Amino acid sequence: MNIVVKITPNEKGNPRDKLADAELHFIDGELDGLKLIGFAVWAVRGGRGRNVTLPARRYEVNGERRSFALLRAVADRSAEDRIRELVLQTYAEHEQGCDFVTSS
DSSP: OOEEEEEEEOTTOOSTTEEEEEEEEEOSGGGTTOEEEEEEEEEOTTSSOEEEEOOEEEEEETTEEEEEESSOOSSOTHHHHHHHHHHHHHHHHHHTTOOEEEEO
């Protein structure tokens, strides 16, 4: 399966540490023509580095805010890490002038 990671910079600067949004565009296979939205690239507070959050849905229970992860590993959490690394790599390439990267 091939995907394209599309980066949209956070030009408004709000929230403050959010650098960009990211989407996964599927370009072949069973998911061809679909995209998965809800990824975000964040600056790590108090230091150098970046973090990627995966799509999630917020909800409230008794006034307490919680979130439900929409993209989760089936068994091995390294699958989530691979997606995070792909988004971070694409963001780094975006900073150098490339708008997207294709991966398989």
